[in-house]
Each structure stands twice: as C-alpha cells, then as structure tokens.
Amino acid sequence: MxxxxxxxxxxxxxxxxxxxxxxxxxxxxxxxxxxxxxxxxxxxxxxxxxxxxISGIEGMDFLREEEGQLRIGAMSRESSLEESELISEKYPLLLDTAKMIADPQVRNMATVGGNLAHGDPANDHPAAMIALRARVVVEGPNGSREIGIDDFFTDFFTTALQNNEILTEIKIPAAPPNSGGSYQKIERKVGDYAAAAVACQLSFDAGGTIQQIGIGLTNVGPIPLRSNSAEDHLRGQIPDDSLIRESGRLAAEDCDPVDDLRGSAEYKRDLVNELTQRAIKISIERSERGS
Amino acid sequence: MSKHTVTIEINGSSITREVDSRLLLVHFLREELVMTGTHIGCDTSHCGACTVLIDGRSVKSCTLFTMQANGKSLTTIEGMETEGKLHPLQEGFHQEHGLQCGFCTPGMIMRAAELLDKNPNPTEEEIRWGISGNLCRCTGYVNIIKAVQYAAEKIQKEAT
Amino acid sequence: MNGPKTSVEVGGMGHNIKRKEDARFIRGQGKYTDDVVLPGMLHMDIVRSPYAYAKIKSINTDNAMAIPGVHAVITGEVLEGYNLHWMPTLMSDTQMVLPTDTVMYQSQEVAAVIADDRYIAADGVEAVEVEYEPMQAVVDPFKAMEADAPVLRTDKEGKTDNHIWHWETGDAEKTEEAFQAADVVVKEKVYLPRIHVASIETCGCVASFDPVEGKLTVWMTTQAPHAIRTVVALVAGHVGLSEEKIRIISPDIGGGFGGKVPVYPGYVIAIASSVVIGKPVKWVEDRSENLQADSFARDYHMDVELAASNSGKMEALRIKTVADHGYTDAAANPSKYPAGMFSICTGSYDIKNAFTEMDAYYTNKPPGGIAYRCSFRVTEAVHAIERIVDVLALKLGRDPADLRMQNFIQPEDFPYQSALGWEYDSGNYPRALKLAMEKIGYEELRREQKEKRERGELMGIGISSFTEIVGAGPSKDFDILGIKMFDSCELRIHPTGKAIARFGTKSQGQGHETTYAQILAEELGIPSSQIQIEEGDTDTAPYGLGTYASRSTPTAGAAAAKAAHKIREKARKIAAHLLEASEEDLEWEVGKFFVKGSPEQAKTIQEIAFAAYTNHPQGLEPGLEATHYYDPPNMTFPFGSYICVVDIDRKTGEIKIRRFVAIDDCGNIINPMIVEGQIHGGLTQGLAPAMYEELIYDEQGNILNGSFMDYLLPTSVETPNWETEQTITPSPHHPLGAKGVAESPTVGAPPAIANAVVDALSHLGVENIDIPITPFKVWQVFQEKGAAA
CATH class of the missing domain: 3.30.43.10 (Uridine Diphospho-n-acetylenolpyruvylglucosamine Reductase, domain 2)
Structure with missing residues (x-):
C-alpha cells in the first residue's frame, strides 16, 4: 500500500x-x-x-504540573506518559489509558494531541480527558484559545478545531489529594480499538464523600461521551455497592453504541455497565491507597 | 512533487539522499539502500516486521515517511552485530529456538532491544506486553520470550 | 527410542541441534522473494474489483498509461491474445487469470500495471478506470444450492446449477441400521468458518524472462516449486515456455501454512508480463490483497451425528457436509480426494460404522479450500468428531475423558482398519490421554469446577484426543494433477567426507537444513554440521511435490534415509576393497564399517569417501552419490491428547485460558527442540481460529475484515504458555519410525478450546458454540440461556 x-x-x-x-x-x-x-x-x-x-517545532513536547494544572504538550508521545513518574504517581487514569493504546512501537510515535485531534470516538484519550475535565489549548492566526473538552468533540470524526488551528496543549486540573482514576477497556485483542471502554476519575473530601467525578465512554457513540447521569448519581455521595451498580446502569443508558464486528449495541451497553462499575471501584481503591 | 534531502545516521554511518515526500522509511531502507533485513508484513502498522530504532526508540518503519527520520539516528537489524559479535538478543533467538521462518525475527529483535534498554530485567508478563506489537505466526511466542530472557541475563552478566 | 544413538559431534537423530538456518535470519540476511532485486526490474501492482459479482463494461487504461514510468497495463483482453487468461486449479477446476467480462468475487484481479517502481505502479492502479455493472452476489452456499439461484459459472458450458461435486465414503446402509438400533443418538450442527493462513510474509514473485536464451526464472513464494514448474509448462507451453527452460526458485519463505501451495493469478500475470516486456517483473502483494483474494481455508458446514449404546460404546458416525468453495474449487487436495482426508473423521475411536458425504458449491467469494496448517481437511474432521464426542458425554452424563478411554482404538489393535478405509499405522491413545490428565491434574480440576459451579463461577475443562493422517502419499492413491506424491533426496558425498543433499521439498520455517542433515548424520555418521542441505531450486534439486500437509519428514525424510542406505551399500563395497575383506564380513556401526570380530579393522565413512574418488575398486563406478525417490507405503498417523482449562467472566464473557497441556506423539523424533517449536506454533494456529480468526462477508459479498485491523491474529498476550510433552510410538513402516508433526497441534487445539468453553457453560444447556468463540458469543449465550449475571 x-x-x-x-x-x-x-x-x-x-x-x-x-x-x-x-x-x-x-x-x-x-x-x-x-x-x-x-x-x-x-x-x-x-x-x-x-x-x-510539527515534530520539529520546539516546545510542544512537555509534561509538567504547574499552577494547579497538569500540562501536556500536544506532541507528547504516548510512551512518555507511560514512562513519566508524575503520571504513574498521580494520574493512574492517564497511565492506564496510555498503556492500552495500540502497541509499544505505535505509542513511541503517536501523540496525545493527535489522539484527540483525530476526533475518533474509538480512540482512548478522549474518554480519559472527559473524565479528567481537560481543556484543550489551540493556536490559530489570532492567537490561542481554550476549549473545554465537552465542547471539543462536535461530531463523528469532527472537532472544534478550525482548519487554521493547531492543538498545542492539554490542561488538566491537578489531581487533588484523595483522588483516583482508572481506564477499563474490553478489546478483542491487544492493540485493538475498544469494544467499549470507560474512564473514571474521582476525588473524595475528608468525610469520604465523592467530590469530583468524571466518567468518559469510548467507542459507544458517534463521539466520545460523558455519562452525566452516572456522574450526577455519584457526586456528593458516599459510594456503596448499590450506588456503584446503579451508576453502571445509568452509564449504559447514556451511551449510544451501534452493532459492528466488535459486537451488538446491547453487548456494548452491557460492557459499559460492567466497566463503569469496575472503573469506579478501582478508582476508589486507588484513591484510598493514595490517601 | 519535489525531492527533499535527508541525512540519517544509519547503523553508525551518515547517509544523505534525495527522496520523495511520500517515500516510506521501510522502502527507503529496503529499496534505496538495499538493506532488506527490515521486512514488510502488513500495511496497517499491526505486524511489527518493519520495526527499527530511531534514536533508540522502536518504531514501525512502514508507518513513517523517510522525512520524519531526517537528522535522526537509526538502527536496523543489520546494525545489531558489532565487530563480529552478535547482540545478545541475536544469540538468544538462536539458542532458544526463538525463530522459525525468520520473517518476523528482525522486527522482534529490534523491539526487544528497546524493551531491554528500558527494562533490563523484565518479567514474562512484561515481555509479553512488550512485544505485543509484533506478530509471529510460527513460534507461538514461547521461545521468543525465552530468547529475550536469555538476552536479559546475558546483558546483565556482561555489565557486572 | 532411548536417547540419541550418535555422539553430539555427529549430531544425528534425537539431538537438540541449534538450527543452521538461524545464522542468516538473526542478522537480517535471509533472502526472501521481496529481497530479490534484478537489473532493470519493473514492478507490478494489481487493480482489484470492488464488487463481488459484476459485469465489466469497460476498462480504460489511458490515464494510467499517461503516467511517466508506467510501461504497460495488462488486462484480460491482453492475456486472451496469448490464450493465458484462464488457468487450471490444482483440483482441475478452472480459474480466471484476468477477467474479460465478469468478476466473481471482491478483490478479484481485474488488471495489472507494470511500472518502474512500486509507487508509480500503485498510482497507475488508481488511474485505471473500470466500469462495472454490479449483480446480486450469491454469498451463502445454502442459497447457492436453491433451485432458483442464479448460475454463477456461466463460463462452464451446460452448467445449470452451482453444485461442484458430491463425494461420499463409507457404508450408508449399515450406518443407518446402526443408527436405528442405537440406544442414544446425538446430533449437532458444526460450522468451521472461512479463515486465512496469513503467513507474515505475503505472496509474491520476481519473474525474469531472458529473451535471448528463452529461459524463464521465477523466484516465488511457493511451497512446491517443482509442481509449479510443471504447471507453468503445461499452462504456457503454447507460448514457448518449455519445461527445461523454466526455473522456479523458492528462496527463503516467511511462513506458508498451505497458503503458498496454489498458483495465484498474480504469479501468472507477472510471468506473462515479463515474457511480453522482456524485463524482470516483481509482484508482491499487500496484506489486504493477501487476506482478501488468496485462498481461504475451512468453510465447512457439518451436520454431525453419533450413535452409541447406553453404556457409552460408540456405534456409528454420520456426517453430512456443505462445502463452500467460493468462485472456483482451488483447494490443493490430492486428485482422488476432493474433501481431502476428511474421512479420518472417525478419529481415535473404534467406530465400526461410518458414512460421510459432502456437497461442494460455488459462491461469489474468493476461491480456495486449502488446508490452513493441516493435512487436507483433517482439522474439519477432527473438530466434528471431538465436538460430537463431548456432546455424547453430556447426553450420557459421562466424564468426557472416561468416555474417550472407553472407545479408544487400543494399542494392540494396530494396524487398525478404520470404517472409512484407512489403515492406522500405530498409536497408543490411552497413554497420551492419561499423561495429559496427570500433567494437568484432571481429577483435582474437576473437583474445583464443581465447587466453582456451586458458587456461580464459570470454569471449563476441554479434551481433544485427535488422530492426524499425514505424509501424502502412496502413489496408488495420491497425486496432484496426475503427479504422484513421492518425494526425493539426492545425496553426494565429497572426497573429503563432507556432503551435500538436495530435496524436492521446501522449508518455510520447519528447519529442514538442520533436520535433514541430522537424518543423514544418523544414517552415515558424517557430522550433521558437515552436511549441506539445499531445496527450492528446480534447476538443481530433484523433483518432489513440496512441503505441506506435514509430508516432509514422512516422504523426503524417508528419502534421505533411503539415499543414505544406498550410499552405505556402495561404501560397503569400497570398504571391503580397502580392508581386503569380503562384503559379508563387514558390519556397519555409525560412521564406519569394521570386520566382524575385529573392530580395529575398520574404515570410516570419510576414508571410504576419499577412496571412492581416489582408489575405487576396479569394475565399480567411481564416486559416492545416490538419489532416492520415496513412495510411501502408507500414510503416517500422528496423534495426541490435549487438555485445556478456561475461566470465563460471567459479566463480559471474556475467556481466559488458564492452562493448556499438549501431549503429542509423532513417532521417533529427529530434533526435539524443533519438534517442540513446531508444536508451540501449531497450538497457536489452533488458538487463532478457535478464538479470533474468521473472514466475514456481508450479503453483497463485501469482506468486512480484510486487514490485520480486524482479522485478528493472536499476539504474545493472548497466547497462553503452552505446556508440551511427547510420547513416542514409532511408525512401523517409515524408515526412521517418524511421523509428521507440525500440523497436529493446529488440528487438535481448536476442539480442546471449544470443548473447554462449552464445558464451562454446559450446565446452562449449551451443547455447541461454533468457533471462533469470542466474548461476544459467550455473552450472547448468557442472554439466550437467561443466564446473564
């Protein structure tokens, strides 16, 4: 070819x-x-x-925490997330996600910015960024602007990027103490796009109540999705089994999958239900371990 | 379509050529330089037979334009044997019967080279995930994993 | 066999000799077809049909020809001018090389562009304009057999339906009687889907016609170079390609698995182009072309029935099969066996009554019916019997291991005459299954399963006790296009006692350069390191039918032993001359002849070889060379018992293979390391169709997974850590007591995996799940059985 x-x-x-x-x-x-x-x-x-x-442009490949934000240069390779101590210590959701993308060689080339800008609902980073409530920085002829992740994916393979704009950076609110995240993905084999995947990021207040919650869904709709109803159900609550179970059910209702080679829409809905519960549970475990 | 000048250090030698924008790195190696150890097994970056190292990182040369390697340092299977001495991975594949038809072998070795560079003492599980971007149809991977373990041990022994 | 007979230095049979061929492969110095570069070589790329069934209204090549660097566009019309637009298949069916009016499957070759390099050729392909008139494709063989189905092969005069052939064997009447009389009958529909060998190297060739000498040399990815030479001579004799002027070279091959046995249109077009243009032409297909157009395997729809007594004695087996061959029957079976060795379907069991029949149909899908790493349809047969045995066990409430033990052909029954006409050479089935059960801890696993089931957890144990039939084959029954299925070895001992041997087979990773040398070392005592092995060049190697169907060791391996024996006969004469003894007084032991009772009076094979050229007995021909063409007296019957343990996720349907124990028996072993490697690979190519691989078409005949993005080959992560061991039951008729091995695991593994998954779900009322068994299919079972967690 x-x-x-x-x-x-x-x-x-x-x-x-x-x-x-x-x-x-x-x-x-x-x-x-x-x-x-x-x-x-x-x-x-x-x-x-x-x-x-754009690989020869200086200053687009960075990864640092400053001013209450995790800042990821758009040209950061997926492998640099995997190898970053900062990511593995504080952003388990991003670490999970990076490890599940394609394969090691692909991750040595593929960039975080590219994974978002492609607008592919099957890509893994969008759901993670939705869960993390990221903001995308884009630069155009009239300077730069920030786009909230919920406004970034506009349609199937379409983003809010204009033809004359370049995605330069992703900004993520720094992970607060007592937070955790997880990316749960079912794939037909390693390196495949998800049959369905769920990203979860949450944090607790001192009393053990869920303060912030983000749940993003991969490849179960024309665009990467946020499960608002599952988030609403969990926010401000002390999680227990029934709450988590119900969150899974709500996330499955929020998604909009289609039948394809990876399975029927109903199957994928069922996966979202289960993976949401798993992602929440692991996020909780990780937050407690972190606290 | 204009030509561009690329200069790439390949296995220690600097090489400069005029190439088309669209020339894929794997074809540059195989056809321009007649270095045919790097193979092509698919078109979609799934099989890993075309794996080479760019600045020490394993990449799939069927999914890179030659221009993207401009100014960089590249290692191919042909550069693994130095001064008549096999790389421990090459030795490991031979000793552990880690190859049969040999077609995926160069890509496997190049990928494993970076793996061991980053993680000199990988577990079996880490090796399995580490070579998950390379398909082999002959060996069932069992002996490839042993070959990588052999090389890991040998490299560590040589280092001490 | 109790350990090697030869020293490590000699390196005969039974030694773990490291492979000779590795030296070039680990350095990237292998020479594969795409590595061949010739001066002035042009590149070919192919225009393919987007439709599964369409009339070609026009082909406009003007824009393609206008591209600088494009030399020619070859169409069916061009080939028709040379009467090369059709070719025979190996099953004596016919196949278009390039179409003149109709395309019969998606991705069929429509035209070829010849250009300076592959980039220009690809641009040329984009620029060729073809106007099609699509027609409604017939994709499903059950639709193809309907009375009102459109007749697809209108090229065949008088053809009024889509039926290709009917084949049957066994005693229908006796079998029916046994079914009527039986206490218990189980039935199951079992489908083995269309799959693809997908060797990591795709297919291709470099055809180079020398107009001055009139000689054609073709480097090509073929498992059977000699047969290809003869086919080319027969197909293209009328354009002046005479067999002595055709040289086929199989260089290193990046995996074959049966996919490199057929002659694909691309080869023929490249050859024709080189002849017409007078320059070398290279064609190497892309992965997508390879998956979408090259021969498929399997695609058998089987109705399987097994009759038994209440006590579990199997009485009769009946299988009725519909075979989908696609556009043409392009299988690679021996002529007499359109369904290959399917009649091995009574398996490892003593079943006195059996009948099997099969009908093959044309559809608008790519042609084929090749064996994916198996001996001509054995995988289909083994899957049928090993699945139905488990269905019977379920029905009778019996342990599947126990039921197998009860019905095995017993060691003392060999040679065993099967109900469908085979004479099994040797076997010890109970020993293999017992060993597998011990190794995996069968009883303990059954206890664990019971406990888990009570807790609602899903765990399954699957057994497969298969019998293979390999080494085609005896000339009275076996030929391909009339050529008998012998194989050959030509052996030359040099004056200094070193040797070269050439064979009619062709390794694609099996390690022949190492193992054939070990056979000769065993028989002659010349160190295997000093024996050079060559294959794959028809100008130098003796004629042979090639490497597939696990036939190399059974045929060419035997030829090597026999050629060595001829050398020994002559060596005896020379030794007698040198020792001034009579031939009868000489005795052979590895590497030398000695005088009976005086072992110090001896001549080594090296001394004898030197004398053959320097001091041969007068009246005896000088030199020390021998050739043997081996016509096997029977097939060999490798066998094995596999046990697989799976854990299944109740929510997602994910299947985890926890353990897989494989006990194989391939008779005497030449190189244990290589045998183990072959088994690892074979098991992985059993796992692949069991859980991942299937070529999927929509109702219009469009392939839905024509690249590695969706045609899923297992990686190192999906592949379990195979636990292997061997028992040894020598073949009584093979000179080395050896049998073939490389395909046994591909044949035996899928039913072990399928049986394990079904076993995990059997209490939900599941009897069969067709492979590939994916998490989605398991999830569907949960829904259907109301067992969703």
Missing part, C-alpha cells in the same frame, strides 16, 4: 505552521505522530496535498 503524492513541509515555528495552514487551507493536514494519518493515506482514504510536520 502506497501513499499518494503530497508535499512535505516542516516548519520549525508554530506561527509558520499556522501560516502554512492558512495558505493551503483544506489541502493541508498536520502530521504529528502520523499513526492515524499515514495508514489512512496508504489506504488512499486521506489525500492531502500538503503535510505539515
């Missing part, structure tokens, strides 16, 4: 990359890790005239 001809561009400034986007409009695409785009080009599903490789 051979990709179509195109012109390779490699700006070393973000402003230059944005000007190139301005100039070439819809004929240009951003090349980050390329692990969604290049296969699509080999299949000749994607036929860009220009690829703007």
């Amino acid at each position: 051979i990709p179509p001809p195109y012109e390779y561009l490699n700006p070393n400034q973000l402003s230059e990359a944005i000007s190139l986007l301005q100039k070439h409009g819809e004929e240009a695409k951003i090349l980050a890790g390329g692990h969604s785009l290049i296969p699509a080009m080999k299949l000749r599903f994607a036929l860009p005239e220009y690829l703007i490789d």
Whole structure:
C-alpha cells in the first residue's frame, strides 16, 4: 500500500505552521505522530496535498504540573506518559489509558494531541480527558484559545478545531489529594480499538464523600461521551455497592453504541455497565491507597 | 512533487539522499539502500516486521515517511552485530529456538532491544506486553520470550 | 527410542541441534522473494474489483498509461491474445487469470500495471478506470444450492446449477441400521468458518524472462516449486515456455501454512508480463490483497451425528457436509480426494460404522479450500468428531475423558482398519490421554469446577484426543494433477567426507537444513554440521511435490534415509576393497564399517569417501552419490491428547485460558527442540481460529475484515504458555519410525478450546458454540440461556 503524492513541509515555528495552514487551507493536514494519518493515506482514504510536520517545532513536547494544572504538550508521545513518574504517581487514569493504546512501537510515535485531534470516538484519550475535565489549548492566526473538552468533540470524526488551528496543549486540573482514576477497556485483542471502554476519575473530601467525578465512554457513540447521569448519581455521595451498580446502569443508558464486528449495541451497553462499575471501584481503591 | 534531502545516521554511518515526500522509511531502507533485513508484513502498522530504532526508540518503519527520520539516528537489524559479535538478543533467538521462518525475527529483535534498554530485567508478563506489537505466526511466542530472557541475563552478566 | 544413538559431534537423530538456518535470519540476511532485486526490474501492482459479482463494461487504461514510468497495463483482453487468461486449479477446476467480462468475487484481479517502481505502479492502479455493472452476489452456499439461484459459472458450458461435486465414503446402509438400533443418538450442527493462513510474509514473485536464451526464472513464494514448474509448462507451453527452460526458485519463505501451495493469478500475470516486456517483473502483494483474494481455508458446514449404546460404546458416525468453495474449487487436495482426508473423521475411536458425504458449491467469494496448517481437511474432521464426542458425554452424563478411554482404538489393535478405509499405522491413545490428565491434574480440576459451579463461577475443562493422517502419499492413491506424491533426496558425498543433499521439498520455517542433515548424520555418521542441505531450486534439486500437509519428514525424510542406505551399500563395497575383506564380513556401526570380530579393522565413512574418488575398486563406478525417490507405503498417523482449562467472566464473557497441556506423539523424533517449536506454533494456529480468526462477508459479498485491523491474529498476550510433552510410538513402516508433526497441534487445539468453553457453560444447556468463540458469543449465550449475571 502506497501513499499518494503530497508535499512535505516542516516548519520549525508554530506561527509558520499556522501560516502554512492558512495558505493551503483544506489541502493541508498536520502530521504529528502520523499513526492515524499515514495508514489512512496508504489506504488512499486521506489525500492531502500538503503535510505539515510539527515534530520539529520546539516546545510542544512537555509534561509538567504547574499552577494547579497538569500540562501536556500536544506532541507528547504516548510512551512518555507511560514512562513519566508524575503520571504513574498521580494520574493512574492517564497511565492506564496510555498503556492500552495500540502497541509499544505505535505509542513511541503517536501523540496525545493527535489522539484527540483525530476526533475518533474509538480512540482512548478522549474518554480519559472527559473524565479528567481537560481543556484543550489551540493556536490559530489570532492567537490561542481554550476549549473545554465537552465542547471539543462536535461530531463523528469532527472537532472544534478550525482548519487554521493547531492543538498545542492539554490542561488538566491537578489531581487533588484523595483522588483516583482508572481506564477499563474490553478489546478483542491487544492493540485493538475498544469494544467499549470507560474512564473514571474521582476525588473524595475528608468525610469520604465523592467530590469530583468524571466518567468518559469510548467507542459507544458517534463521539466520545460523558455519562452525566452516572456522574450526577455519584457526586456528593458516599459510594456503596448499590450506588456503584446503579451508576453502571445509568452509564449504559447514556451511551449510544451501534452493532459492528466488535459486537451488538446491547453487548456494548452491557460492557459499559460492567466497566463503569469496575472503573469506579478501582478508582476508589486507588484513591484510598493514595490517601 | 519535489525531492527533499535527508541525512540519517544509519547503523553508525551518515547517509544523505534525495527522496520523495511520500517515500516510506521501510522502502527507503529496503529499496534505496538495499538493506532488506527490515521486512514488510502488513500495511496497517499491526505486524511489527518493519520495526527499527530511531534514536533508540522502536518504531514501525512502514508507518513513517523517510522525512520524519531526517537528522535522526537509526538502527536496523543489520546494525545489531558489532565487530563480529552478535547482540545478545541475536544469540538468544538462536539458542532458544526463538525463530522459525525468520520473517518476523528482525522486527522482534529490534523491539526487544528497546524493551531491554528500558527494562533490563523484565518479567514474562512484561515481555509479553512488550512485544505485543509484533506478530509471529510460527513460534507461538514461547521461545521468543525465552530468547529475550536469555538476552536479559546475558546483558546483565556482561555489565557486572 | 532411548536417547540419541550418535555422539553430539555427529549430531544425528534425537539431538537438540541449534538450527543452521538461524545464522542468516538473526542478522537480517535471509533472502526472501521481496529481497530479490534484478537489473532493470519493473514492478507490478494489481487493480482489484470492488464488487463481488459484476459485469465489466469497460476498462480504460489511458490515464494510467499517461503516467511517466508506467510501461504497460495488462488486462484480460491482453492475456486472451496469448490464450493465458484462464488457468487450471490444482483440483482441475478452472480459474480466471484476468477477467474479460465478469468478476466473481471482491478483490478479484481485474488488471495489472507494470511500472518502474512500486509507487508509480500503485498510482497507475488508481488511474485505471473500470466500469462495472454490479449483480446480486450469491454469498451463502445454502442459497447457492436453491433451485432458483442464479448460475454463477456461466463460463462452464451446460452448467445449470452451482453444485461442484458430491463425494461420499463409507457404508450408508449399515450406518443407518446402526443408527436405528442405537440406544442414544446425538446430533449437532458444526460450522468451521472461512479463515486465512496469513503467513507474515505475503505472496509474491520476481519473474525474469531472458529473451535471448528463452529461459524463464521465477523466484516465488511457493511451497512446491517443482509442481509449479510443471504447471507453468503445461499452462504456457503454447507460448514457448518449455519445461527445461523454466526455473522456479523458492528462496527463503516467511511462513506458508498451505497458503503458498496454489498458483495465484498474480504469479501468472507477472510471468506473462515479463515474457511480453522482456524485463524482470516483481509482484508482491499487500496484506489486504493477501487476506482478501488468496485462498481461504475451512468453510465447512457439518451436520454431525453419533450413535452409541447406553453404556457409552460408540456405534456409528454420520456426517453430512456443505462445502463452500467460493468462485472456483482451488483447494490443493490430492486428485482422488476432493474433501481431502476428511474421512479420518472417525478419529481415535473404534467406530465400526461410518458414512460421510459432502456437497461442494460455488459462491461469489474468493476461491480456495486449502488446508490452513493441516493435512487436507483433517482439522474439519477432527473438530466434528471431538465436538460430537463431548456432546455424547453430556447426553450420557459421562466424564468426557472416561468416555474417550472407553472407545479408544487400543494399542494392540494396530494396524487398525478404520470404517472409512484407512489403515492406522500405530498409536497408543490411552497413554497420551492419561499423561495429559496427570500433567494437568484432571481429577483435582474437576473437583474445583464443581465447587466453582456451586458458587456461580464459570470454569471449563476441554479434551481433544485427535488422530492426524499425514505424509501424502502412496502413489496408488495420491497425486496432484496426475503427479504422484513421492518425494526425493539426492545425496553426494565429497572426497573429503563432507556432503551435500538436495530435496524436492521446501522449508518455510520447519528447519529442514538442520533436520535433514541430522537424518543423514544418523544414517552415515558424517557430522550433521558437515552436511549441506539445499531445496527450492528446480534447476538443481530433484523433483518432489513440496512441503505441506506435514509430508516432509514422512516422504523426503524417508528419502534421505533411503539415499543414505544406498550410499552405505556402495561404501560397503569400497570398504571391503580397502580392508581386503569380503562384503559379508563387514558390519556397519555409525560412521564406519569394521570386520566382524575385529573392530580395529575398520574404515570410516570419510576414508571410504576419499577412496571412492581416489582408489575405487576396479569394475565399480567411481564416486559416492545416490538419489532416492520415496513412495510411501502408507500414510503416517500422528496423534495426541490435549487438555485445556478456561475461566470465563460471567459479566463480559471474556475467556481466559488458564492452562493448556499438549501431549503429542509423532513417532521417533529427529530434533526435539524443533519438534517442540513446531508444536508451540501449531497450538497457536489452533488458538487463532478457535478464538479470533474468521473472514466475514456481508450479503453483497463485501469482506468486512480484510486487514490485520480486524482479522485478528493472536499476539504474545493472548497466547497462553503452552505446556508440551511427547510420547513416542514409532511408525512401523517409515524408515526412521517418524511421523509428521507440525500440523497436529493446529488440528487438535481448536476442539480442546471449544470443548473447554462449552464445558464451562454446559450446565446452562449449551451443547455447541461454533468457533471462533469470542466474548461476544459467550455473552450472547448468557442472554439466550437467561443466564446473564
């Protein structure tokens, strides 16, 4: 399989990359890790005239906590999340997610920004970012703007990114004490997209009441989903088995899967039910261990 | 479609060529440089037969444009034997019967090289997950895992 | 066999010799077909049909030809000009090379673009414009057999339906009587889905026609180079390709598993293109082309019935099968056996009455019916019998191990004449099953299962006690396109006592360079490290039918032993001359002849070899060479018993293989390390179809999983840690007492896994789940049986 001809561009400034986007409009695409785009080009599903490789731009690959936020540069490779002490100590949900994406070689190239910007509801990071209530920073000709994760995924394979904008950073509220998270995924085999997956991030107050709760769902709708009803059910409560069971049921109601090779819609709904409960339980365990 | 100049250090030698934007790294290696140890087993980055190291990180060269490797340092299976001495992984695959048809072997070795670099003493489970991006149809992986363990031991022994 | 007879230095049978071939593979120096580069070589890429069934209204090649670097676009019309647009299949059916008017399956070859490099060729493929008129495809063989189904093979004159052939064997009447008289009858519908071998190297070739010499050389991914040469000569003789001017070279092959036995249209187009253009042409298919168009395996719909007495004695077996062959019967079976060795379906059991019949149909799917790492449809047969035995055990309330033990053919019954006509050479089935049960702790597992079941947990134990039939085959019954299924060895001993041997087979990872040398070392005492093995070049190797169906050791391995024996006969004469003794007074022991009673009076094989060229007895031909073509007197019957333990998640249906014990018996072992490796690989290719692999089509004949994204090969994470051991029951008729081994595990593993899963769910009323058994299927069972957790 051979990709179509195109012109390779490699700006070393973000402003230059944005000007190139301005100039070439819809004929240009951003090349980050390329692990969604290049296969699509080999299949000749994607036929860009220009690829703007942003890997040479300084300052887009970082991972740090500052001012109450976890800041992830869009060009951070998935493998750098796996290898980060900060992530493994404080953000188990992100660690879980990074480990479940494709395979080690792919994770050495694939970027966190790319995983979001592709807008694929089957990708794993979107649900995690929904659970973490991330904000996405994008840069365009008129400077930068922040988009809340709930406003970012607008339609099937479509995001709030404009043609002339580049996703530069993801900001996540720093994990408070006594918090925990988990990503639970059922896949047909290692490296596959999820039949269904659930991301959970929660924190407790001193009294053991759930203070913050985020539940994101992968590949069970046209876009990555948040289970508002499960979150509402848990928020402000002291979790017990029946509460968790009901949350699973509510998350299953919130999702909108379709029949495909991975199983029927009903099967996926059932998986969401079960995986939501598992993700909540593990998040709780991890928070208690952390506290 | 214009040509671009790339300079890549391959197995220690700097190589400069003019290439098309769309030339995949695996074809650059196999066809431009006639280094055919790196193989192609699929089109979708699933099989891992094309694995090489870029700056020490294992990547699937069928899903990279040559341009993306510009200025970087690349290691292929042809660069694993140094001064007539096999890499412990090469030795391990031979000693533990970790290969049959040999087609997936170069990719397996390159992937395992990074694995051991990051985690010199992996558990069986870590090896299984570590090579999960490489498909083998012949061995059932049992002896590949033993080969990686063999190499891990040997590398550690040599280090002490 | 009690340990090796030879020293480690000699390295004969039974030694764990490290493989010779590894040296190049671990360095990336293997030479596979795509590694072949010739001066002036062009590249070919193929235009494929998006439709499963369509008329071709027009093909416009102008835009493709306008691309700089495109040399030619080959269409069916072009090939028709040379009468090369059709070819025979190995089953004497016919197949389009390129179509002139109709496409019969999705991804069928429609045209080929020949260009300077593969990038330009791919652009050319995009630029070829084909206008199709789609027709309603017939995808389901049960629809294909309906009276009003459209007749697909309109190319066949007078064809009025989609039926290909009917085949039956056994005594229908006696079997029916036994069914009538039986206390208990169990029935099950068992489907073995369409799957694909998916060797990690895809198929391809480099065809190079030298117009001056009139010689064609083809490097190609073939498991059977000699047969290919003859087929090319027969198909293309009329354009001047005469067999002595055709050289087929199988270089290193990246896995075959049966997928590299057939002749695919791509090979023929590349050859034709090279002949027409006069330059070398390389064609290497993509993975998606490989999965979507190359031969499939299995696709048998079986109705299986087993009759037994109340005490559990199996009385009769009956199987009726519908075989879906796709567009054409492109299986690779011996001519007399359209359903391959399916009649091994009575398995390891003494069943006196059996009848099996089969009807094959055309559909709008890719052609095939090859064996995916098995000896011609044995996997289908074994799955049928091993599943129905478990269904019977369930019905009778018997332990499946116990029921098997009761019905096994007993060790003293060999040679055993099966109801469907085979003479099993040797076996000890109870020993293998007992060993498997001990190794896994069977009784303890059954206790654990009982306890778990009471707690609502799902755990299953599955057994498969299979019998294989390999080593095709005796010439009275076995041929492919008329060529008898012998195999060969040509052996030359050099003056310094080293040797080279060439064979008609072709390794694809089996390690022939090592194991054949061990056989010769065993028989001659020349160290295996000093024996060079060559295969795969038809200009140098003796004729043979190739490597598939676990036939290399049973046929070519035997040929090696026999050729070595011929060398020994001549060596005896030379030794007698050197020792000034009579031939009758000489005795052979590994590596030398000595005078009976005076072991110090001896001549080594090396001394004898030197004398063969320097001091041969007058009147005797100089030199020391021998060739043997081995025509096996019977098939060999490897067997084994496997036990699999699974745990199933009550919520998600996920299946975890906790343990898998495999006891195999392949007779005497040449290289234990290699045998174990073959078993590991075979088990993994049993796991794959049992839990992951299936080619899936929609009602229009579109493939839904034509890449590795959705055609799921197990990785190291899904694959369990196989626990293997062997028993040894030598073959009485094979010169080395050996049998084939590489395919046994692929045959035996799927029913062990399926039986384990069904066993875990049997108390819910489950009798059968068709493979691949996925978590989704298990979840569906939970819903159907009202057992959702």
